[in-house]
Amino acid sequence: MQKDQRLLDLAALLLKAAEPVSWREIQEQFPEDYGGKGEAAIRKFERDKADLLELGIPVRYAAGDEDLPAGYLIERDEFYLPDLRLPPEDLALLYLAGSAALASGTFPYSRDLAHALNKLSFAARAPGASEAAALATRQLSAPEEGDGVDVGARVEELSRAVAHKKRVHVVYLGAERRQTTERDVDPYGLFQRGGAWFLAGFCHLRQAIRTFHLKRIVSLAMNPSAPRTPDFATRKDFSLADFATREIWEYDVHGAVRCRIRLEPPVPAEVIASFGPRARLAEDGGATLVEVDATNEEGLLRHVLALGDRAELLQPKALREKARTVLAGLERGLA
Amino acid sequence: MSAAKGRKASPAAPASRAPARRAAPRSAAPKPAQAPAPKAAARKAAAAAPRPDPRDRLRRVLFLVPYAVRHPGIPVKELARRCACTERELLADLDFLLEVGSPPFAPDDFLDLYVEGDRVYVALHQSFSRPPRFTESEAAALAAAAQGLGGEGRERAVKALRESVPRDRRASFDELVGRIYAGAPPARDSVLGRLQRAIAERRAVRLAYHSASRDAETERVVRPYTLAQRFGHWYLYGHDSERGKALAFRLDRIRECAVTDERFDPPSEAELVLARLFSEAQGEPAQIKLGPLAAAWALARPGVRLVKRTEKGGAVVELAGASDEYATRYALSLGGDAEVIAPASARRHFVDAVRRTLARYG
Numbered sequence: 001m002q003k004d005q006r007l008l009d010l011a012a013l014l015l016k017a018a019e020p021v022s023w024r025e026i027q028e029q030f031p032e033d034y035g036g037k038g039e040a041a042i043r044k045f046e047r048d049k050a051d052l053l054e055l056g057i058p059v060r061y062a063a064g065d066e067d068l069p070a071g072y073l074i075e076r077d078e079f080y081l082p083d084l085r086l087p088p089e090d091l092a093l094l095y096l097a098g099s100a101a102l103a104s105g106t107f108p109y110s111r112d113l114a115h116a117l118n119k120l121s122f123a124a125r126a127p128g129a130s131e132a133a134a135l136a137t138r139q140l141s142a143p144e145e146g147d148g149v150d151v152g153a154r155v156e157e158l159s160r161a162v163a164h165k166k167r168v169h170v171v172y173l174g175a176e177r178r179q180t181t182e183r184d185v186d187p188y189g190l191f192q193r194g195g196a197w198f199l200a201g202f203c204h205l206r207q208a209i210r211t212f213h214l215k216r217i218v219s220l221a222m223n224p225s226a227p228r229t230p231d232f233a234t235r236k237d238f239s240l241a242d243f244a245t246r247e248i249w250e251y252d253v254h255g256a257v258r259c260r261i262r263l264e265p266p267v268p269a270e271v272i273a274s275f276g277p278r279a280r281l282a283e284d285g286g287a288t289l290v291e292v293d294a295t296n297e298e299g300l301l302r303h304v305l306a307l308g309d310r311a312e313l314l315q316p317k318a319l320r321e322k323a324r325t326v327l328a329g330l331e332r333g334l335a
Numbered sequence: 336m337s338a339a340k341g342r343k344a345s346p347a348a349p350a351s352r353a354p355a356r357r358a359a360p361r362s363a364a365p366k367p368a369q370a371p372a373p374k375a376a377a378r379k380a381a382a383a384a385p386r387p388d389p390r391d392r393l394r395r396v397l398f399l400v401p402y403a404v405r406h407p408g409i410p411v412k413e414l415a416r417r418c419a420c421t422e423r424e425l426l427a428d429l430d431f432l433l434e435v436g437s438p439p440f441a442p443d444d445f446l447d448l449y450v451e452g453d454r455v456y457v458a459l460h461q462s463f464s465r466p467p468r469f470t471e472s473e474a475a476a477l478a479a480a481a482q483g484l485g486g487e488g489r490e491r492a493v494k495a496l497r498e499s500v501p502r503d504r505r506a507s508f509d510e511l512v513g514r515i516y517a518g519a520p521p522a523r524d525s526v527l528g529r530l531q532r533a534i535a536e537r538r539a540v541r542l543a544y545h546s547a548s549r550d551a552e553t554e555r556v557v558r559p560y561t562l563a564q565r566f567g568h569w570y571l572y573g574h575d576s577e578r579g580k581a582l583a584f585r586l587d588r589i590r591e592c593a594v595t596d597e598r599f600d601p602p603s604e605a606e607l608v609l610a611r612l613f614s615e616a617q618g619e620p621a622q623i624k625l626g627p628l629a630a631a632w633a634l635a636r637p638g639v640r641l642v643k644r645t646e647k648g649g650a651v652v653e654l655a656g657a658s659d660e661y662a663t664r665y666a667l668s669l670g671g672d673a674e675v676i677a678p679a680s681a682r683r684h685f686v687d688a689v690r691r692t693l694a695r696y697g
Contacts, residue, residue: 004389008396008435015462055393056467058501078502080465084495088535089528090488094496096531097484098477100564101517108515109476111391114419116473118398119466123499129601130535133561136607140563140572162514163472191516192483195567196636215635244516266552268545270587298670306668309691324696326671330689333674 006033007048011057015079020062020071056081084123091124095134103141105152106197106214108159108190154214155197161187161222165230168201171218180218181205186232191244200243202235209238247276248299249292256293260315261304263288271307289314301326395420396428398466403448403457411453429455469496471504475511482512484562484569485520487528521569521586529592530571534559537599539576543591544584547660552590558599562586565612566638572612574599583612613656619678620653621662626672633669651676659684667692 001009013029014021027034027041034041049059049072058078064070084091098117101107121131161168168187171180183205191198196213203210223231249259263271265286272281272288280291294300297319304311305323313320395418402417403409415425432448447458469477474496481492493512500508520527533540542555558574560581569586581602602610620640625633627648633639634650642651654662659681666673666685675685 002389004392005431005434007389007393012435012462051390053501053503054470055390055397056470056473056501058468058503079467081468082499084492084499086492086495087488087532089486089532090492090495092531092535093481093484093486093488093527094477094492096534096562097480100484100562100569101476101480104564107476107480107517109472112470112472113476113480115394115398116469116477118402118417119469119473120477122401122466123469129537132601132604133534135604136561136572136602136610137563139607140561140570140610140612141565159472163511189514189516192518193567194636195565195638213635240513240516245519266550268547268550268588269590270545270585273587302668302670305670305692306664308663308667308688309695312695320696324693327689327693327696329671330674331693334686334689 001030001033003048003051006030007052007055010048010059011052011074014059014072014074015076017073019068020064020073022069022071026072081119081123083125084120086124088130091120092130092133094120095130096137099134099137100141103138103143105143106155108155108162108197110152110156151197151214154217154220155190157220157222158187158190158199158214162189164227165232165234166227167223167231169221169223170212171220172212173216173218185210185212186234188234188238189240189243191240193244198244200238200240202232209235209243211243245276247278247292248303249294249296250276250278251296251299253296253298256295257297257316257319259292259294259297259300259313259319261290261292262312262314263290263307264310264312267310271310274303274307297322392428392431396432397463399425399428400432400457400463401465403455404464407456408451408454411450411455414455426450468501469499471500471508471511474500475508475515478508478512479515479517483517483520485522485524485527486531487524488531489520489524518567522589526589526592527586529594530559530562530586530589533592533594534561536594537601539595539597539599540573541593541595542584542589545588545590547585547588548658555584556595556597557582557584558597560602560607560610563612570612572610574602581610620655621657621659621665621675621681622677623652623654623662623666624674624676625650625652625669629669629672633673657681663688 010026010030013026023042023045026045034045052059057074059072059074060078061072062068062070086094095117098113098120102110102113102117107113117134158168160166165186168185169182170185171182173180183203185199185204186202187199188201188209189199191200191211196215199212199214199217200209201212202208261275262284265288267288272279272290275290275292278292282289282291292300297316301313301319301323304313305326313323399414399418403414406414411422411425415422418425418428420428429448429450449456478493478496481489481496497505497508530540532538537558539556539558542557544553544555545551546553556576557571558576559571560573561571563570563572563583570583571586571589572583573581575582622642623633624645630648630650630652633652634641638654640653640655642653644650654665657665662675662681663685666675667688675681
């Protein structure tokens, strides 16, 4: 019997049964598949059980008691997708966020996400308006033709590696060196920043946690051996959110330097927010003074320059001077 | 134990139920000579990873059956779209389902299913009346997406997702959620929560919105249609009553949001299909000339199109639909290694910005 058919038949048998189904009975129902004697048949059944669980179908073994025989069962409460019992605005959140992520074509576990969105209509009593809005989201969030397709495949591959903790071999194009390097990476997680996806993981070449821009991964190979056995354990002190929310000027380049920036009014919320949650803010006659600790001054310089004449670097003096030099250089080129 | 009870729901089933596994009802299943061309968008994900895994089919049919039960007579085309597969694949799935029965394979245990014209009917099936629980990766992907958008209900939604995963897999769910970070929420949770409620209830909102073109805060009354994401930013897409048309509002520029009592009818699906987050890119796209360092960095980012390579690894790139202001910001963020060269208005904006900013450092 084909595997997909066997799995579905097995699920149907166990779901329908009024009481646990003994191993012998299962063997009788699937003589070609589990009929053999000994370990091989049991191992095959165990693999099928694991596959069913990966599909969201938990098969349990119940030790018998006075009333019930020992055997396998699928409890209906544990099988069927329950109602999420969420208010309409929370359903809207799930639908809209999920649809936008799916449409981008570059979200981790995108196939799972598509299944999840489908199931969502069963997990809520009246999805109505939210589901309709999600259709529009999908339409609006879809990238232009030819945009992000290859990254989509990378994300999907790395999703599997992250989930199963499998080491990957990466050929990577350095940002500025314009040459490739090869390395093994233990993939810890994937994060999105400014519309681009990054891999965070332990790099065996640098012996440290590093991030990799997915668009610059030239090729990728996941360790093919023992797909269900993890290759590594994630470091205990690692937090993906911390890594992902580091501002550019917080990259680890030099010792911390206190920097001050002056923002002229009106200051839009997005500009203040762009300095991140760790920035210290003060008022100064309508203007806003921002103070950050930078470990990558160059990154801060670029960020402030992008804000144009609404922002001015005050301290440290050397960085202020550098801003002036960059702008003067640009100005000379304009003539 | 028989599935007979469920059969009552079968609409005029001509099903000839045969006990033999191969002779299942296949009565009125006309097959198109060729599968129609798949929709490009829907196919993208599948094309990216064409790994035939028997579990993929199972996941599809475990959704397909309850969905078809709930929507009797659903067109093949629509069901295929819901399942993100081609019509040909869908018909193959239906054939597959005809052979499914639960042991001991009595006639009553077969799924009662047929295609009539181009419509699918599945009689109420006892075992697969609802889809199975979320797998940990399904729930984790959805949870990670929700956390990247945010809103007051974020915690509730993630908790509900977690509880919809089989008990044995919740630890894996927890771990997986920590392995995907889809970005920080674009606005305060309270603002997002109210927008999400207004979208779900189809009620207009009053926004305090920072308009970039006027560099000032404006009040807008908007019928919120949906939220969408492009180039790393989240937008509210909705009908602006004063301007009389649908517009996109960046979420991180919404300072405040109030839900009003005004209800609205949603736009039709046909109207939404024509919807764009941005009006067609006006005029020429902005052109930026990049030095070698900036070129390598910029070309790895979304939304950038290479026009030509210049000497020593530099490049000229295009930003479609960029405002003059955006083009200037973009060039300045490259630390002196880039300049806006076209169109003329964007070039003037850039030149002006460089001179004014330099004056601050005088």
